[in-house]
Amino acid sequence: MQDILKDQWSPALTIKTAMLSLQALLCSPEPSDPQDAQVARMYLDNRPEFDRTARYWVQMYATPKKETDKDDAIGRVCEMGFDQLSARRALEKHKWDEQAAVNELLGM
Structure with missing residues (x-):
């Protein structure tokens, strides 16, 4: 399989070819390269x-996060003074990353 991440990259590669190459790389790591x-x-x-x-x-x-995990995350963000709807939206937007959600809610 060609090494598309190093010297075999070409803009002519199809998405399918790129994905197959990545899949092969992930299935058989090469610690020597x-x-x-x-x-x-x-x-x-x-x-x-x-x-x-x-x-x-x-x-x-x-x-994937379980619903109970999501509810816990919403609760922790709400404990910081944010309303439940805003907390849920920010958490969903940031794929349940609590720090990123709080940063957004704080305007950081």
Whole structure:
């Protein structure tokens, strides 16, 4: 499979080709030719820590939030003095990232 993220990129690539290449990259990591050297080093030197970190990132950023989790997040934002509707809208807009939602509500 060609390395479209390095020297094989072309504007003529289709979305399908790009997605297939990314899928292949994600399915079989190449720590000897990494996109991120720090991650590759952890993968090679401390696989249990790499696996824990990967699980954490999946849980935090790639797992849909449960309704009870969403209700808890709304409650925490409302405890800061914001109304429920504004809290929900900001949280939804920022994919349930509480810090980003509060920053928006504060006008930051």
